[in-house]
Amino acid sequence: MIIAAANENLAHISNVLVYSAMAVYTLAFLAHIAEWVLGSRSKVGRTAAALTVPAGGAAAAPAVQVRGKQAAGTAVLDEPTIVTRGAAGARNVPDGPGAAAGDEKGDLYGRVAVSLTTLAFLLEAGGVVSRALSVQRAPWGNMYEFSLTFSTVAAGAYLAFLLAGKNVRWLGLPLVTTVLLDLGLATTWLYTESDQLVPALDSYWLWIHVSTAIFCGAVFYIGAVTTLLYLLRDGYEAKVARGETPGAFTRSVMERLPAAATFDKFAYRVNAAVFPLWTFTIIAGAIWAGDAWGRYWGWDAKEVWSFITWVAYAAYLHARATVGWKGRKASYIALIAFACWLFNYYGVNLFVNSLHSYAGVE
Secondary structure, eight states: OOOOOOOHHHHHHHHHHHHHHHHHHHHHHHHHHHHHHHSOSHHHHHHHHHHOOOTTSOTTOOEEEOOSOEETTEEOOSOOEEEOOOSTTOOOOOOOOTTTTTOHHHHHHHHHHHHHHHHHHHHHHHHHHHHHHHHTSOSOSSHHHHHHHHHHHHHHHHHHHHHTTOOOGGGHHHHHHHHHHHHHHHHHTSOOOOOOOOGGGOSTHIIIIIHHHHHHHHHHHHHHHHHHHHHHHHHHHHHHHTTOOOOHHHHHHHTTSOOHHHHHHHHHHHHHHHHHHHHHHHHHHHHHHHHHHSOSOOOOHHHHHHHHHHHHHHHHHHHHHSGGGTTHHHHHHHHHHHHHHHIIIIIHHHHSOOTTOOOOOO
């Protein structure tokens, strides 16, 4: 069997595209910062004060969220709508007006940030494709390639939510920050020259098993960020309900975000939606192991931590479906589950002697 050498020109193009994506992601990061900083702050305080339902108010009373009218020469970006929260024990608090706080200047920076994120995503995706073409295989043979594809899919998932009309622009700043950190780590510590696969990975199952693992990780990441924001916003709402007065900076940020109940619902939906695919990922890995090593399960470290991650997310979904464990308790389990996924990704590959240690890092 003749193994083709890596195409150095395509490998170089891949590197150029990745570094170009990092530069554009940096511009997107700055634009998101400008959206948060330059978006109207005074309006946030007035809007939240007018819309927040006080503690002890009617639990089922609808809250009015002001959207999209021209009032006193100031543009408000959306149409009026009724917001209700049906989760047991949830406060009836409307979503905040967003990172730009309903301000046209802030919204402009937000739109620029999304446009730059889109451009950076396309450049990074081009880097992944070029890397694959340079060796004519799936670009997931080592941790550098896995990290590169992971951040690409995470950015693509975020943009897909926006394209579907979901109001998730609040995710832009943490997402771009994480992508930059991931790419910085990938291009320095994890970088591996473009080369052919080790024999154990040379299988069509690489396309199936690893691609689903990457997709699941990207969606789990979005769920984890949403869960963290839920905990922050829920703590803020609890303080306000107790009559405490948070600091000006905290109010400026928290009152622009969606309500805690919105975060809670979104995190649950994305985790629940991808959990069956994670189940399939483990099954596909077992089938591949049977083909490659003659056994479906050998209690290898990667297999064990994949199963631990599965158990943790199953516990989260069960807790989330149980009334007594909704909210913060279930969210802690979700974060533990994602921490298990991260250790399975980094820890096992780098620090554990495993049959699945294909980090490619010397």
